[in-house]
Amino acid sequence: MEKYEMLAELMFPNVTDTIEDLENRYPERKIDGEVTRYAPSPTGFLHTGSLFTTLLDQKIAHQTGGVFYLRVEDTDKKREVEGSIEDQLKSLKEFGIVPDEGVVEPKKEEGKYGPYTQSKRGDIYLICAKELVKKGKAYPCFCTAEMLDTTRKMQEKNKQIPGYYGIYARCRNISVDEMIERVKSGEEYIVRFRSNGSHLKKISYVDKIKGKIEIAENDQDIVIVKSDGLPTYHFAHAVDDHFMRTTTVIRGEEWLPSVPIHLQLFDSLGFERVNYAHIPTIMIKDGESKRKLSKRKDKEAAVSYFLKAGYPPEAIIEYLYTIINSDFEPWRKNNKDKSLDEFKLRLEKMNSAGALFDIMKINDISKETISKLNSHELFERVNSWSEEYNKEINDLINRDKFYTLKIFAIERDEAVKIRKDLVKFEDIYENFSYFFHDLYIKDIDENGYVFETNEKITNRVIYEVLSNYMNIYDVEDDKDVWFSKIKTLATSLGFCTDMKQYKLEPDKYIGSIADATSIIRIAICNRKNTPDMYYIMKTIGVEEIKSRVNNVLAKF
RNA sequence: GGCCCAUUGGUCAAGCGGUUAAGACGCAGCCCUCUCAAGGCUGAAUCAUGGGUUCGAUUCCCGUAUGGGUCACCA
Numbered sequence: 001m002e003k004y005e006m007l008a009e010l011m012f013p014n015v016t017d018t019i020e021d022l023e024n025r026y027p028e029r030k031i032d033g034e035v036t037r038y039a040p041s042p043t044g045f046l047h048t049g050s051l052f053t054t055l056l057d058q059k060i061a062h063q064t065g066g067v068f069y070l071r072v073e074d075t076d077k078k079r080e081v082e083g084s085i086e087d088q089l090k091s092l093k094e095f096g097i098v099p100d101e102g103v104v105e106p107k108k109e110e111g112k113y114g115p116y117t118q119s120k121r122g123d124i125y126l127i128c129a130k131e132l133v134k135k136g137k138a139y140p141c142f143c144t145a146e147m148l149d150t151t152r153k154m155q156e157k158n159k160q161i162p163g164y165y166g167i168y169a170r171c172r173n174i175s176v177d178e179m180i181e182r183v184k185s186g187e188e189y190i191v192r193f194r195s196n197g198s199h200l201k202k203i204s205y206v207d208k209i210k211g212k213i214e215i216a217e218n219d220q221d222i223v224i225v226k227s228d229g230l231p232t233y234h235f236a237h238a239v240d241d242h243f244m245r246t247t248t249v250i251r252g253e254e255w256l257p258s259v260p261i262h263l264q265l266f267d268s269l270g271f272e273r274v275n276y277a278h279i280p281t282i283m284i285k286d287g288e289s290k291r292k293l294s295k296r297k298d299k300e301a302a303v304s305y306f307l308k309a310g311y312p313p314e315a316i317i318e319y320l321y322t323i324i325n326s327d328f329e330p331w332r333k334n335n336k337d338k339s340l341d342e343f344k345l346r347l348e349k350m351n352s353a354g355a356l357f358d359i360m361k362i363n364d365i366s367k368e369t370i371s372k373l374n375s376h377e378l379f380e381r382v383n384s385w386s387e388e389y390n391k392e393i394n395d396l397i398n399r400d401k402f403y404t405l406k407i408f409a410i411e412r413d414e415a416v417k418i419r420k421d422l423v424k425f426e427d428i429y430e431n432f433s434y435f436f437h438d439l440y441i442k443d444i445d446e447n448g449y450v451f452e453t454n455e456k457i458t459n460r461v462i463y464e465v466l467s468n469y470m471n472i473y474d475v476e477d478d479k480d481v482w483f484s485k486i487k488t489l490a491t492s493l494g495f496c497t498d499m500k501q502y503k504l505e506p507d508k509y510i511g512s513i514a515d516a517t518s519i520i521r522i523a524i525c526n527r528k529n530t531p532d533m534y535y536i537m538k539t540i541g542v543e544e545i546k547s548r549v550n551n552v553l554a555k556f
Numbered sequence: 557g558g559c560c561c562a563u564u565g566g567u568c569a570a571g572c573g574g575u576u577a578a579g580a581c582g583c584a585g586c587c588c589u590c591u592c593a594a595g596g597c598u599g600a601a602u603c604a605u606g607g608g609u610u611c612g613a614u615u616c617c618c619g620u621a622u623g624g625g626u627c628a629c630c631a
């Protein structure tokens with residue numbers, strides 16, 4: 001033992017604290033609730049899967065009166081992307097996810113268990129590594145990358161399990177004296193964990209989501225401290241989650257195979273094990289098969305896609321809940337207006353198979369969400385969204401706020417049946433641009449009118465409908481009067497005003513009332529489908545209507 | 557390839573030894589209707605497969621197939 005201590009001193013001359021000191025520095029939390037964390041690496045944008053994870057983290061912590069914190073895992077300096085954490089934090093915030101502790105804002109840490117950025121915790125990892133060396137549970141490894149590479153190739157060729165273990169763990173078997181000598185001589189090394197496991201033996205643990213898991217012990221002498229002095233993920237996880245007093249680690253199921261390593265590390269360090277909850281991967285359909293949502297191929301993989309398109313964040317959250325927990329949808333059906341906070345999430349009820357990402361369902365939920373907004377709320381939402389994501393729409397709705405509000409109010413405010421045709425805020429341009437004179441003109445210049453003629457409904461009929469309509473239109477009319485006037489006009493021109501009747505004997509008429517109104521609709525909106533024409537006309541105003549109709553007339 | 561995880565309609569899914577196998581999205585049809593969206597009603601569509609255990613398996617066990625994950629000084 002004496003020798004291991006010498007070795008440890010030699011390897012970590014500047015480390016004077018012990019694990020005992022750390023235990024005192026980071027005492028157990030005096031709360032009953034769950035302590036969870038989101039531990040992003042600064043390597044890119046916020047992935048949809050990560051949003052899913054953080055949603056769970058926050059929910060589990062908050063519903064038990066616990067703490068949800070954020071820790072930055074920046075131990076891979078090579079892959080680091082500038083601004084990544086800032087970006088992720090910002091995206092999370094838009095979805096209403098703000099950590100209670102840790103890195104709560106860009107460059108701002110809060111809490112007593114910090115620092116919450118791994119690159120600033122170097123001393124802590126070294127204290128733990130030193131302790132392990134002292135106990136003979138870790139050792140310096142002098143193997144070069146090339147040596148590792150050749151043994152790996154040899155192992156693969158011989159169909160052996162690849163890795164650093166048993167007889168292939170060259171440095172684990174050299175004598176302590178030699179280790180001391182080589183460290184003294186300044187030879188470069190990394191630190192490896194001395195595994196006491198065997199892949200022939202199985203360990204079992206109970207996953208909060210997956211249930212009982214049986215898996216082979218780890219027998220690999222994994223690296224715990226890299227040549228740059230920073231810890232590997234495995235080591236940092238054990239150390240950080242222990243000293244930050246995490247109770248449940250919620251992470252993607254790609255981590256499941258490394259649980260044996262983690263358990264071993266916790267045990268060797270003398271730490272109490274944390275609970276694990278491994279969540280299934282969100283998949284996406286790719287042709288006939290399904291696969292993991294890919295950052296490269298799938299635009300939906302980045303949550304920014306939804307933000308940019310103007311999906312209300314709460315709609316995405318709502319959708320995520322439907323795949324998070326199997327009893328969410330029934331609950332929602334019975335609790336339509338309740339806050340998500342009131343829903344009790346149970347990890348055990350989570351499906352352990354990977355869910356397919358279903359954009360159709362998101363669209364449906366989003367549509368529903370937007371339909372609940374009144375015109376003023378819609379305006380505020382679209383305004384703040386477009387300020388950041390869509391300048392064109394922002395300019396458009398702010399040309400004349402009063403006018404925009406009138407447009408938004410159509411079939412929305414005080415409507416018996418609220419219109420549900422906006423899936424995302426981005427759709428506003430497509431749905432409402434014809435309300436604006438210049439955009440209406442632009443549309444016609446670029447695409448022409450969308451009138452459709454046939455043997456019966458000829459250009460002449462279109463002309464008749466429109467020219468007559470201008471004579472009878474009166475903004476003061478209420479809806480019934482307005483429509484009965486159209487009926488009278490249509491009848492006089494040979495249209496049938498009763499849809500049922502028309503369906504029975506279409507040959508007797510030149511068209512239905514629907515065909516007649518369609519002509520008016522196209523003249524005014526150049527769209528085949530629009531909301532209620534009565535309200536559209538009231539909103540657009542007589543002068544503009546006249547101008548548009550006359551424009552059509554002039555061309556026929 | 558080794559190991560691990562999974563498998564109920566096209567998708568998300570209830571189910572936890574005996575059910576006409578819920579519900580939602582989507583799809584089809586009908587109704588309503590000035591178009592569309594919505595809404596209402598109806599419908600088509602599911603327990604991967606082979607063995608067990610059991611009076612009885614979607615449900616429990618084993619094998620097979622399929623899909624996914626993982627085997628770094630990346631997380």
